[in-house]
Amino acid sequence: MAMYIFKRFWMMLATIFIIATLTFFLMHAVPGSPLEAERTTNETIQANLEKFYKLDQPLHIQYFDYMKSIATFDFGPSIKDPNRTVNELLERGFPISFELGIITILVAVISGILLGTLAALRHNKMIDYAAMAFAVIGISIPNFVLATLLIQQLAVTWGIFPPATWKSPMHMVLPVLALATGPMAIIARLTRSSMLEVLTQDYIKMARAKGIKPIRIVLRHALRNALMPVVTIMGTLLAGILTGTFVIEKIFAIPGMGKYFVDSINNRDYPVIMGTTVFYSAFLIFMLFLVDIVYGLLDPRIKLHKKEGDV
Amino acid sequence: MTQVRDDWFRPLERDGDEKEQVVRPSLSYWKDAWRRLKKNKLAMLGLGFLIFLAVMAIFGPILSPHSVTTQDLPNQNQPPSSTHWFGTDEAGRDVFTRTWYGARISLFVGLMAALIDFTIGIIYGGIAGYKGGRTDTLMMRVVEILYGLPYLLVVILLLVVMGPSLTTIIIALTITGWVGMARIVRGQVLQVKNYEFVTASKSFGANSSRIIRKNLIPNAMGPIIVQMTLTVPSAIFAEAFLSFLGLGIQAPFASWGVMANDALPVIISGDWWRLFFPALFISLTMFAFNVLGDGLQDALDPKMRG
Numbered sequence: 001m002a003m004y005i006f007k008r009f010w011m012m013l014a015t016i017f018i019i020a021t022l023t024f025f026l027m028h029a030v031p032g033s034p035l036e037a038e039r040t041t042n043e044t045i046q047a048n049l050e051k052f053y054k055l056d057q058p059l060h061i062q063y064f065d066y067m068k069s070i071a072t073f074d075f076g077p078s079i080k081d082p083n084r085t086v087n088e089l090l091e092r093g094f095p096i097s098f099e100l101g102i103i104t105i106l107v108a109v110i111s112g113i114l115l116g117t118l119a120a121l122r123h124n125k126m127i128d129y130a131a132m133a134f135a136v137i138g139i140s141i142p143n144f145v146l147a148t149l150l151i152q153q154l155a156v157t158w159g160i161f162p163p164a165t166w167k168s169p170m171h172m173v174l175p176v177l178a179l180a181t182g183p184m185a186i187i188a189r190l191t192r193s194s195m196l197e198v199l200t201q202d203y204i205k206m207a208r209a210k211g212i213k214p215i216r217i218v219l220r221h222a223l224r225n226a227l228m229p230v231v232t233i234m235g236t237l238l239a240g241i242l243t244g245t246f247v248i249e250k251i252f253a254i255p256g257m258g259k260y261f262v263d264s265i266n267n268r269d270y271p272v273i274m275g276t277t278v279f280y281s282a283f284l285i286f287m288l289f290l291v292d293i294v295y296g297l298l299d300p301r302i303k304l305h306k307k308e309g310d311v
Numbered sequence: 312m313t314q315v316r317d318d319w320f321r322p323l324e325r326d327g328d329e330k331e332q333v334v335r336p337s338l339s340y341w342k343d344a345w346r347r348l349k350k351n352k353l354a355m356l357g358l359g360f361l362i363f364l365a366v367m368a369i370f371g372p373i374l375s376p377h378s379v380t381t382q383d384l385p386n387q388n389q390p391p392s393s394t395h396w397f398g399t400d401e402a403g404r405d406v407f408t409r410t411w412y413g414a415r416i417s418l419f420v421g422l423m424a425a426l427i428d429f430t431i432g433i434i435y436g437g438i439a440g441y442k443g444g445r446t447d448t449l450m451m452r453v454v455e456i457l458y459g460l461p462y463l464l465v466v467i468l469l470l471v472v473m474g475p476s477l478t479t480i481i482i483a484l485t486i487t488g489w490v491g492m493a494r495i496v497r498g499q500v501l502q503v504k505n506y507e508f509v510t511a512s513k514s515f516g517a518n519s520s521r522i523i524r525k526n527l528i529p530n531a532m533g534p535i536i537v538q539m540t541l542t543v544p545s546a547i548f549a550e551a552f553l554s555f556l557g558l559g560i561q562a563p564f565a566s567w568g569v570m571a572n573d574a575l576p577v578i579i580s581g582d583w584w585r586l587f588f589p590a591l592f593i594s595l596t597m598f599a600f601n602v603l604g605d606g607l608q609d610a611l612d613p614k615m616r617g
Contacts, residue, residue: 015459022465026472140598142548144555145571145590152586243463247555251575265471266557273471277464284461 005293012289019281024066027270028059052077066274075275080267086275093257094279096166097245100256103176104241108183113230115184116191117223123196131188138185144247147178151251166254175252179244183237187230195226224298231295235288242284344533347610354606357599364596368418371411378408391584398584400573409565410588416566417547417596420481424546425539427485432492433535437523439493440500451497457490466549470558477560480553484546495538499531506530533611540604544597551593567593 057065069075075086119131141149154174155163161174198204199222207217249258257276264272348354372378391398397406439450469483500523503509509526517525553559554568567589574585 011455011459015456018456019460019465022460023468026468029472136598136601137594139601141590141594142551142597144552145586145593148571148575148586149590239461239463242461243552247552250556262556265467268471273468277468280464281461284464285459288459 004296008289008292012285015285016278016282019285020067020070020278021063023274023277023281024063027274028062052082070278075278076271078264078269078272080264080269080272086272089260089272090257090275090279093255093260096254097249097256097258100166100172100175100179100245100248100254101241103172104179104183105238107176108180108187108237108241109230111180112184112187113191113223113227115188117195117218117226119188119192120195120199120226121218128192132192135185135188138181139189141181143178143182143244144251146181147175147248147251150174150178164253166252166256175248175254178251179241179248182244183241186233186237190229190233191226194229195222198222198226228295228298231291231298234291238287238291239284242280344607344610348606351606351609353602354610357601357603357606360595360599361603364414364592364599365418367411368414371414372408375405375408375411377405390582397588398582400570400585404565406570406584406588409570410567410592413565413567413570413589414592414596416477416560416564417550417593420477420484420550420566421543421547421600423481424484424488425542427481428489428492428542429535429539431485431489432496435489436493436496436498437500437527440497441504441519441523441527443501447497454490454493457487458494460487462487463549463552466553467556467558470553475553475558475561480550480559484549488542488546492535492538492542495534496531499534500527503527503530533608536611537604537608540600540607544600544604547593547596547600 073087075090078084078086078089115131115135119128122128151163151174154160162171163174165171166175204217204222207221208214212221245256246258246262248254249256250262253259257280260272261276261280263269264276391406397410399405400409435450435454439447439454465487466483469486470479473479473483504527509522512522512526550559550566551568551571554566555572557572559568560566570589571586571593574582574589577585
């Protein structure tokens with residue numbers, strides 16, 4: 001296990017390094033200087049600006065500086081708003097985005113597993129059909145469409161929830177709902193199908209024969225094994241939720257990282273694009289790393305070696 | 312003790328011919344899969360909708376007297392009526408025409424992405440799985456690293472650099488998108504290549520390219536086709552998502568994502584048709600591809616045979 005974590009850790013660093021390099025060279029492949037849009041006619045000002053952003057240096061020096069700045073976690077100033085550094089934007093935006101992401105994941109995982117388990121236990125009954133109909137619809141509606149529909153119906157027409165911003169729990173309901181529905185539907189479907197498979201296994205029959213309470217069988221014996229495929233796709237779901245926050249934050253005017261990222265794309269503010277991309281990627285890759293480790297810890301086959309007889 | 316009489320016994324009627332018959336008509340793999348798919352009503356519904364969508368994407372814009380780009384400013388934001396069946400947008404453009412034009416873009420992006428992913432994935436995954444050994448390890452290490460890259464972030468980055476257009480969207484979507492396909496192809500090839508008929512082919516002197524083409528690919532096709540049907544909706548979603556971020560198709564042309572994005576400012580004023588039609592068709596298309604993919608997954612699974 002330690003060996004595995006070690007190997008995955010190096011893979012993670014390699015991937016972050018590649019994405020950082022890729023980002024750097026892609027941004028420098030853009031024709032023209034990032035300062036062109038500033039339209040400074042004065043050559044001295046232009047030269048000073050280039051010096052400020054270190055654009056007057058040869059490419060390899062810029063590259064090493066950039067790598068150093070990533071290693072020391074200092075992404076430099078923004079071009080559109082020179083009084084602000086990329087770090088400030090990240091510090092301000094990240095906690096909000098993180099909050100949105102964490103709540104979304106919790107809602108999606110808990111309700112998805114609940115729905116999937118319920119559907120599996122009531123296989124081919126009304127609950128099953130209703131849950132799966134909901135799941136197919138949930139997968140089919142893109143999060144930005146759902147977000148706008150929710151605003152239109154629940155905020156504008158009925159006025160139950162505030163339509164935008166991120167201030168109180170009431171403000172969080174719509175964005176979280178819009179972002180969580182897709183992953184929840186995927187988790188529900190996966191939980192249902194693997195639960196159905198597990199419930200026909202011999203050890204479940206054995207547990208039943210021993211007279212263990214049904215609720216305990218489901219929670220302790222079935223669910224634990226049925227959840228392995230769910231953990232496997234957590235990485236993909238996390239990536240989806242993370243990119244989903246871009247549009248959700250844009251639609252609901254939530255001042256998170258996603259909003260800065262989208263603004264920086266529209267403004268072609270290269271330091272901010274580079275900084276946020278690298279930060280997002282590193283964060284996502286780190287989360288995937290954690291998911292892999294959790295998978296190793298949860299896998300009952302691995303645990304069997306440690307503690308004989310533990311169910 | 313009762314006597315055993317002869318009339319207790321009589322010869323059974325001969326129905327030997329019937330017993331000899333193969334009850335199940337012999338079907339090829341594809342016919343069999345199609346027969347099973349036809350039974351799945353939801354998948355057939357999805358297929359029907361996609362055919363309808365394809366037809367409308369070709370003929371829809373012709374059916375309507377309005378063009379995609381013509382602006383008609385006096386008639387902006389008109390609700391659906393007999394002249395504008397789906398209403399008009401903020402520049403007075405006909406939403407009906409634009410919806411079908413958007414269908415063209417979405418289907419084109421989805422199908423092209425699936426086709427390119429398929430081609431690269433088959434070649435790359437096929438070689439890695441078939442060659443095995445060090446080649447496989449090396450090729451899969453590359454895939455592993457690419458797989459770890461956050462897909463949409465890379466796509467966004469590429470689009471910022473290359474500038475948004477239909478071609479660049481397809482390039483950006485496929486540049487990392489083929490990785491998933493390559494993994495599946497490799498897995499399938501690894502599984503199939505140990506079957507006896509492959510050994511038989513080899514012993515007859517078939518070369519690598521013949522074995523890959525004639526033995527491996529046809530037998531590994533099921534999961535690959537399923538992956539393709541799932542690539543299409545994810546590419547359509549990605550296009551809509553990128554257009555929504557302003558990185559997609561540029562005005563005056565329309566895609567569903569662009570139309571949904573343009574509709575954002577007016578939903579407060581209750582111009583529901585602006586959002587409703589593109590949103591409806593994105594969702595229905597995703598739904599259709601998803602249920603079709605699910606149906607194909609069951610239909611193409613050899614274990615489900617019989």
